[in-house]
Amino acid sequence: MTSRTGPGLTLMTTVTCDLTVSVDGFVAGPRQSLDEPLGEGGERLHRWIFDPQGEDQAVIDAWQQAPGAYVMGRNMFAGPGPGPWDLAWRGWWGEDPPYHHPVVVLSHHPRADLVMDGGTTFMFETGGIVAALERASALAGAGTVAIAGGASTANQYLAAGLVDELHLHIAPLVLGGGARLFEGVGPRDLVPTQVIGSRDVTHVRYRLT
Amino acid sequence: MTSRTGPGLTLMTTVTCDLTVSVDGFVAGPRQSLDEPLGEGGERLHRWIFDPQGEDQAVIDAWQQAPGAYVMGRNMFAGPGPGPWDLAWRGWWGEDPPYHHPVVVLSHHPRADLVMDGGTTFMFETGGIVAALERASALAGAGTVAIAGGASTANQYLAAGLVDELHLHIAPLVLGGGARLFEGVGPRDLVPTQVIGSRDVTHVRYRLT
Numbered sequence: 001m002t003s004r005t006g007p008g009l010t011l012m013t014t015v016t017c018d019l020t021v022s023v024d025g026f027v028a029g030p031r032q033s034l035d036e037p038l039g040e041g042g043e044r045l046h047r048w049i050f051d052p053q054g055e056d057q058a059v060i061d062a063w064q065q066a067p068g069a070y071v072m073g074r075n076m077f078a079g080p081g082p083g084p085w086d087l088a089w090r091g092w093w094g095e096d097p098p099y100h101h102p103v104v105v106l107s108h109h110p111r112a113d114l115v116m117d118g119g120t121t122f123m124f125e126t127g128g129i130v131a132a133l134e135r136a137s138a139l140a141g142a143g144t145v146a147i148a149g150g151a152s153t154a155n156q157y158l159a160a161g162l163v164d165e166l167h168l169h170i171a172p173l174v175l176g177g178g179a180r181l182f183e184g185v186g187p188r189d190l191v192p193t194q195v196i197g198s199r200d201v202t203h204v205r206y207r208l209t
Numbered sequence: 210m211t212s213r214t215g216p217g218l219t220l221m222t223t224v225t226c227d228l229t230v231s232v233d234g235f236v237a238g239p240r241q242s243l244d245e246p247l248g249e250g251g252e253r254l255h256r257w258i259f260d261p262q263g264e265d266q267a268v269i270d271a272w273q274q275a276p277g278a279y280v281m282g283r284n285m286f287a288g289p290g291p292g293p294w295d296l297a298w299r300g301w302w303g304e305d306p307p308y309h310h311p312v313v314v315l316s317h318h319p320r321a322d323l324v325m326d327g328g329t330t331f332m333f334e335t336g337g338i339v340a341a342l343e344r345a346s347a348l349a350g351a352g353t354v355a356i357a358g359g360a361s362t363a364n365q366y367l368a369a370g371l372v373d374e375l376h377l378h379i380a381p382l383v384l385g386g387g388a389r390l391f392e393g394v395g396p397r398d399l400v401p402t403q404v405i406g407s408r409d410v411t412h413v414r415y416r417l418t
Contacts, residue, residue, distance in 0.1 A: 023377070023391065023399060023415070024234060024390070024391035024394070025233060025234045025391075040396075041396050168232070170413070172398065172399040172400060172401050172415060173396070173397065173398050173399060174391055174394055174395065174396055174397045174398075174399070175396060176391075176394065176395040176396045181233070182232065182233035182234075182383055182385075185233070185383055185385065186383065186385045187249075187250050187382070187383055187384060187385045188382065188383045188385075189253075189381065189382050189383075190232060190381040190382060190383070191381060192381050192406060192408070192409075192410075192411055194406070195404060195405070195406025195411050196404070197401060197403070197404025197413070198401075199401070200401075201401075202401055202404050202411070202413050204379070204406070204411050206232070206381060
């Protein structure tokens, strides 16, 4: 567990970010839409999750069991593209989203908490990425805070130096375009702490310095 | 060993490409020059070669021992930047380059073979990437043909579907800019065949389909 202080920021929670990327560094293919939420070719990124091989299931379990709260971007809640975005819209995860914990959604619009089935509550934070992280940290209990994406949200947290552990799941495909991880993040060093390979994916854990 | 035929192309040689890349996909940092041939921050990409850890040395040995001939781009021979490029220029690798085999250099200018110490001979091919590959293949004997780089040359061969095995050595740093692997390559599938992690690098071998 990391204690980190910054301008107005004291966290006692480890901040993680699990992302599946193509070998050319995209977390989604080009032209994301509600029909193709992961963009052209992007569905195949997550093949390893739906048909785990070798140690993939253990990696999935670790990914899902560690967080006590999540932070996600607006599009990750509402769905890609212009999409519906009004107070009646309950997100595109269905009534039982796969989070089962509080999820702080970065938003420009204040909104009451949205309690879903299965333990997921979406909370809307208009104060920016630091405020969202502090709020999630206060909600996480003994768990980690997981930055759930998408790429733009992950890049903002990485650029601000607010991620302790980046867990990349590198899928064996070239997407050729889309939402790029590390865009605008700038030079920085990482420390690989774990490498696991399976048939469909290479898992690399990095600690950020 | 792969036999591949295409328009005017029959190869009985396996074509490999070993590249060290940053986690954000660059084989060199921004602003390459003769003073900083790997661009800003790019020297650190190759730390694992100069101070091998764990299984790194075995990976280096496999990388160096398999090829019977190389193909490289013009800048990889002459040095980055505008640099010297006349018939007196013997490249920037010194008199005993680390190849020890024939090296076919993609060039727009015909030039006589350049015999160096230690078994390296630079040969200049003006007929394009397929002609260069055929020539290297004929020279490789029982060895592989290795595409030695840089990024633009590797991307041309990848885009043309002429690489059998891509060996990525993923260094744990974000460069934030530079020469990008996979630029313009377009959608394609790969098959991971080997994953090895060490302190400073993650080695992933891919077979291209």
